[in-house]
Amino acid sequence: MGTVAVGMSMSLDGFVTGPHDSRKYPLGEGGEVLHEWLWSKATAADQAVLQEMADGVGAILMGRRSYDFCVGDGGWGDGGPAGDVPCFVLTHKPPAESPDVFTFVTDGVESAIAQAQAVAGDKTVGLHGATAAQQALAVGLLDVIQVHLVPVLLGGGVRLFDLLGADPVNLVRDRVVEAGSGVTHLRYNVVR
Numbered sequence: 001m002g003t004v005a006v007g008m009s010m011s012l013d014g015f016v017t018g019p020h021d022s023r024k025y026p027l028g029e030g031g032e033v034l035h036e037w038l039w040s041k042a043t044a045a046d047q048a049v050l051q052e053m054a055d056g057v058g059a060i061l062m063g064r065r066s067y068d069f070c071v072g073d074g075g076w077g078d079g080g081p082a083g084d085v086p087c088f089v090l091t092h093k094p095p096a097e098s099p100d101v102f103t104f105v106t107d108g109v110e111s112a113i114a115q116a117q118a119v120a121g122d123k124t125v126g127l128h129g130a131t132a133a134q135q136a137l138a139v140g141l142l143d144v145i146q147v148h149l150v151p152v153l154l155g156g157g158v159r160l161f162d163l164l165g166a167d168p169v170n171l172v173r174d175r176v177v178e179a180g181s182g183v184t185h186l187r188y189n190v191v192r
């Protein structure tokens, strides 16, 4: 079975969006800077990290807000964030219609991860969205945390590491890639 990994771009003050994220501003107001390393400022080192993730992912798990903000003309077109890679979406109320690549899960994160792993086989289940990662951590199902640390302080928005509870989560640093773009790609294994 493959690993379960969250990979998100995060500001130095811990936000994965700027304030007021929405369909108009999926990364919040001023949050576009978080993804410049993917596009306009991408260096060879950034592209290698991105390609490694694209090659390794077998399924994606996200929350409903990420879906609502980015589906279709919000940015993903006819597919999901990684084209035709199957995507599982945590929600309390599935939409009436959606592109074929999406499966909606209403019975919790453990069920969603099991379904995603069944599809992904030996490949990675990639988590997008903060709440999916927090819930996977809480139930002991998150193996890897990959943070693309962007040199900006956003001051508000969605925090990646919120609602973690009182007990420390121990990590082992696995890799650091200093990309010339200014982004530092950090990868940690979760100790369980």
Ligand SMILES: NC(=O)c1ccc[n+]([C@@H]2O[C@H](COP(=O)([O-])OP(=O)(O)OC[C@H]3O[C@@H](n4cnc5c(N)ncnc54)[C@H](OP(=O)(O)O)[C@@H]3O)[C@@H](O)[C@H]2O)c1
Pocket (backbone or CB within 6 Å): 007, 008, 009, 010, 016, 017, 021, 022, 026, 027, 028, 034, 062, 063, 064, 065, 066, 067, 069, 070, 090, 091, 092, 093, 105, 106, 107, 108, 109, 128, 129, 130, 131, 132, 135, 158
């Ligand atoms: N910086 C990056 O790299 C990056 C990457 C991806 C996304 N993002 C951004 O991050 C933001 C989304 O993060 P988020 O954490 O606020 O939201 P999210 O995880 O995308 O979605 C949260 C929603 O998912 C549903 N949900 C979550 N857990 C559930 C469960 N166990 N059972 C049923 N439904 C559940 C609920 O919606 P319902 O109750 O409405 O169903 C909940 O409000 C978006 O703005 C997105 O654009 C940033």
